[in-house]
Amino acid sequence: MFDPSTLILFTSASLLLALAPGPDNLFVLTQSALKGRLVGLVVTLGLCTGLIVHTSAVALGVAAVFQASALAFNLLKYAGAAYLLYLAWGAFRAGASVLSSESDQEISLARYYLRGIVMNVTNPKVSIFFLAFLPQFTRPEQGHLPLQMLALGAVFILATLLVFGAISLLAGVLGQWLRRSARAQQLLNKTAAVVFAALAVKLAVASR
Secondary structure: OOOOOHEEEHHHHHHHHOOOOHHHHHHHHHHHHHHHHHHHHHHHHHHHHHHHHHHHHHHHOHHHHHHHHHOOOOOHHHHHHHHHHHHHHHHHHOOOOOOHHHHHHHHHHOOOOHHHHHHHHHOOHHHHHHHHHHHHHHHHHHHOOOHHHHHHHHHHHHHHEEEEEHHHHHHHHHHHHHOOHHHHHHHHHHHHHHHHHHHHHHHHHHOO
């Protein structure tokens, strides 16, 4: 479907974009440092599930709605900003704590997976970015365009999994050392609250 040079160029661009500081990798970084690398990996899976939604939206033409409609764009971005503020408030109020049982951990992991999905899906700029980015690497002569976009989206998701997974592991190691101190964990919570609040403001003032 794709010639090797196009695939190499797209994969390289995807890796660089995943490495560039942004809401999603900052979210993974803070969650991994606060809750451990397993939570970071689960959040990463949630974020990548959100990317599946955005890729499908672009392939089906739904993302064009957010680009054309200011109302749809604003409703989704304000919902995302409100959710980030909710996370910021929760992190600000949180104290030093650990998961008490395996069942609690399973419930928590499911919640963090959903958190990753919501965090990604409620950012309409991701759909608009995909709408601008993916078609640059498609060619009508190479087959069905929606299928090409889905394939490119899959490559982008794999690149994101690789980069965000590495961030989760590194931040998890650092967080494990910091969480030995209750005071350090409280500081991490406050830092996470500031990061979430800043991301909420950035999303709220974003334009198409």
